[in-house]
Amino acid sequence: MxxxxxxxxxxxxxxxxxxxxxxxxxxxxxxxxHGAVSRQIRGLEQVLGVPLFxxxxxxxxxxxxxxxxxxxxxxxxxxxxxxxLRTMHTxxxxxxxxxxxxxxxxxxxxxxxxxxxxxxxxxVRLTADDAPVDFTRQRFDVAIRVGPGPWGAARALPxxxxxxxxxxxxxxCDSLRDPxxxxxxxxxxxxxxxxxxxxxxxxxxxxxxxxxxxxEAARIFEHFYFMLEAATAGLGVAIAPEVLVRDDLAAGRLxxxxxxxxxxxxxxxxxxxxxxxxxxxFTTWLQRIATG
Amino acid sequence: MxxxxxxxxxxxxxxxxxxxxxxxxxxxxxxxxHGAVSRQIRGLEQVLGVPLFxxxxxxxxxxxxxxxxxxxxxxxxxxxxxxxLRTMHTxxxxxxxxxxxxxxxxxxxxxxxxxxxxxxxxxVRLTADDAPVDFTRQRFDVAIRVGPGPWGAARALPxxxxxxxxxxxxxxCDSLRDPxxxxxxxxxxxxxxxxxxxxxxxxxxxxxxxxxxxxEAARIFEHFYFMLEAATAGLGVAIAPEVLVRDDLAAGRLxxxxxxxxxxxxxxxxxxxxxxxxxxxFTTWLQRIATG
DNA sequence: CCCCATATGTGAGAAAAACGCACATGAAAC
DNA sequence: GTTTCATGTGCGTTTTTCTCACATATGGGG
Numbered sequence: 001m002x003x004x005x006x007x008x009x010x011x012x013x014x015x016x017x018x019x020x021x022x023x024x025x026x027x028x029x030x031x032x033x034h035g036a037v038s039r040q041i042r043g044l045e046q047v048l049g050v051p052l053f054x055x056x057x058x059x060x061x062x063x064x065x066x067x068x069x070x071x072x073x074x075x076x077x078x079x080x081x082x083x084x085l086r087t088m089h090t091x092x093x094x095x096x097x098x099x100x101x102x103x104x105x106x107x108x109x110x111x112x113x114x115x116x117x118x119x120x121x122x123x124v125r126l127t128a129d130d131a132p133v134d135f136t137r138q139r140f141d142v143a144i145r146v147g148p149g150p151w152g153a154a155r156a157l158p159x160x161x162x163x164x165x166x167x168x169x170x171x172x173c174d175s176l177r178d179p180x181x182x183x184x185x186x187x188x189x190x191x192x193x194x195x196x197x198x199x200x201x202x203x204x205x206x207x208x209x210x211x212x213x214x215x216e217a218a219r220i221f222e223h224f225y226f227m228l229e230a231a232t233a234g235l236g237v238a239i240a241p242e243v244l245v246r247d248d249l250a251a252g253r254l255x256x257x258x259x260x261x262x263x264x265x266x267x268x269x270x271x272x273x274x275x276x277x278x279x280x281x282f283t284t285w286l287q288r289i290a291t292g
Numbered sequence: 293m294x295x296x297x298x299x300x301x302x303x304x305x306x307x308x309x310x311x312x313x314x315x316x317x318x319x320x321x322x323x324x325x326h327g328a329v330s331r332q333i334r335g336l337e338q339v340l341g342v343p344l345f346x347x348x349x350x351x352x353x354x355x356x357x358x359x360x361x362x363x364x365x366x367x368x369x370x371x372x373x374x375x376x377l378r379t380m381h382t383x384x385x386x387x388x389x390x391x392x393x394x395x396x397x398x399x400x401x402x403x404x405x406x407x408x409x410x411x412x413x414x415x416v417r418l419t420a421d422d423a424p425v426d427f428t429r430q431r432f433d434v435a436i437r438v439g440p441g442p443w444g445a446a447r448a449l450p451x452x453x454x455x456x457x458x459x460x461x462x463x464x465c466d467s468l469r470d471p472x473x474x475x476x477x478x479x480x481x482x483x484x485x486x487x488x489x490x491x492x493x494x495x496x497x498x499x500x501x502x503x504x505x506x507x508e509a510a511r512i513f514e515h516f517y518f519m520l521e522a523a524t525a526g527l528g529v530a531i532a533p534e535v536l537v538r539d540d541l542a543a544g545r546l547x548x549x550x551x552x553x554x555x556x557x558x559x560x561x562x563x564x565x566x567x568x569x570x571x572x573x574f575t576t577w578l579q580r581i582a583t584g
Numbered sequence: 585c586c587c588c589a590t591a592t593g594t595g596a597g598a599a600a601a602a603c604g605c606a607c608a609t610g611a612a613a614c
Numbered sequence: 615g616t617t618t619c620a621t622g623t624g625c626g627t628t629t630t631t632c633t634c635a636c637a638t639a640t641g642g643g644g
Contacts, residue, residue, distance in 0.1 A: 008300035072375035083364035
């Protein structure tokens with residue numbers, strides 16, 4: 001059952017349109033398409049029972065009713081926003097961080113306790129994502145991404161280069177018949193090779209680097225960390241970024257007999273051009289542990 | 293892609309919960325289940341990054357953050373609602389009329405169709421009430437009241453004098469043993485007498501007029517129109533204003549063997565000193581049908 | 585201590601709302 | 615007449631919100 005209450009989203013779309021003077025600009029502010037705004041406004045006219053805009057399509061003019069309605073709405077939404085922002089920043093300082101999911105799990109989270117110990121009053125809120133980030137439209141303070149760049153209007157702080165190479169478990173390594181095989185990358189092709197849908201080019205790229213034929217995929221995983229778990233379990237060889245397996249290497253859970261090579265991409269911490277103090281604090285800490 | 297905007301629905305659920313003191317009541321106001329309100333509030337806590345309620349589940353207590361947030365929200369939503377309602381009534385001409393509930397039911401509503409036929413573009417919105425009306429504080433355009441006057445700053449248009457007298461059903465009338473009894477008002481005291489809490493003085497007043505002793509109350513009703521229904525059903529004799537039984541008399545459902553006498557009070561249509569055109573139109577119509 | 589009443593919390597699926605995409609349409613400018 | 619600009623819209627997808635049914639927590643009363 002639909003509640004008989006105020007169409008708040010439509011009112012917000014209308015108010016933004018009045019403030020900006022046209023639906024397209026309001027759509028930008030709201031992070032939706034102009035079609036969504038258009039529909040909201042027409043729906044609002046149905047509810048209110050009065051037209052809000054008139055005139056030619058490319059130059060809509062607000063009606064008297066619209067002009068009369070807007071000031072109250074603008075003040076109300078301003079008041080709500082102010083109150084909400086005040087509340088959000090009253091209790092705890094929240095830092096919204098968008099990070100690649102595997103990097104989050106395998107590199108960032110294990111180190112995050114150190115940051116929390118240094119800055120206990122900042123709450124880091126992680127969101128797993130790898131889509132392009134637009135700080136004007138999304139409520140993130142920091143985004144960690146990997147790529148060749150450039151990074152648009154965002155401020156990019158390089159963390160570390162993306163180094164990739166084959167990794168396998170010690171048990172799998174021992175299963176190689178000839179111990180001398182570890183001198184020859186081609187020996188790996190005799191083992192099951194693990195792939196992930198999100199990085200299907202990993203093996204072809206590595207093989208091209210080595211001047212080797214591309215092996216037939218032994219297993220394809222939906223998620224990168226599934227593949228890494230499989231590698232750790234000895235199910236095969238995977239091409240992995242060094243940063244994602246650094247802890248496993250250090251712990252002896254994985255071996256990287258042929259090391260890692262630059263993929264041409266870089267891990268970066270992105271912020272708005274004018275980051276908040278907490279965002280700057282966090283990214284400075286990221287750079288520190290990235291080089292440590 | 294998710295828009296990074298204020299969670300308006302959640303804020304509204306929260307605000308309603310604060311105003312009502314518990315989620316279940318807020319849910320009633322919003323027309324949803326308590327589960328929906330519960331989820332909205334917990335989601336809002338996630339977004340804001342602060343708890344809004346604490347304490348035992350069956351007696352949640354707002355946090356300081358919640359208390360600080362609510363006033364702005366309440367004012368903002370009130371403002372939005374006021375502005376929206378004002379806009380909705382701009383195009384359609386709405387006339388807010390406050391009227392005695394029994395008069396509304398038994399006299400005004402049966403005649404209202406005639407007014408709508410004459411003025412189809414005016415929507416008459418009725419509110420049953422008998423409290424004193426203050427046009428500077430209440431959003432009424434017209435109020436219909438009965439009393440001795442005076443009527444304060446309001447402009448009062450007299451409609452008709454309040455005439456009261458005993459009424460009973462034909463069946464009850466026939467049950468009187470002596471047909472000549474209808475010449476003697478005292479004969480009525482041999483029948484069950486009906487009273488209403490809101491007009492306990494009706495019978496004493498009438499008896500004083502007739503020089504008769506006050507009868508023992510046979511039945512007392514909470515509402516006037518309940519009493520009138522009982523009289524029509526032959527359960528007893530009631531003292532009624534003529535205007536409220538005019539249609540029943542004309543239809544033969546009730547009899548008034550001893551007629552009606554002025555009670556000293558007058559039915560009036562009240563408006564602000566400067567009534568709107570629609571209010572003037574309506575009160576003119578009221579006077580016309582009152583004398584017709 | 586048990587039972588009952590009251591109020592919130594939640595899994596899962598359904599319903600509703602909102603949206604994106606791609607294109608259509610109308611009007612003004614050139 | 616063409617181009618540009620801005621809104622309008624069909625349709626399918628996504629997201630949000632909700633319901634339902636039950637679970638859980640807590641306090642009060644006997």
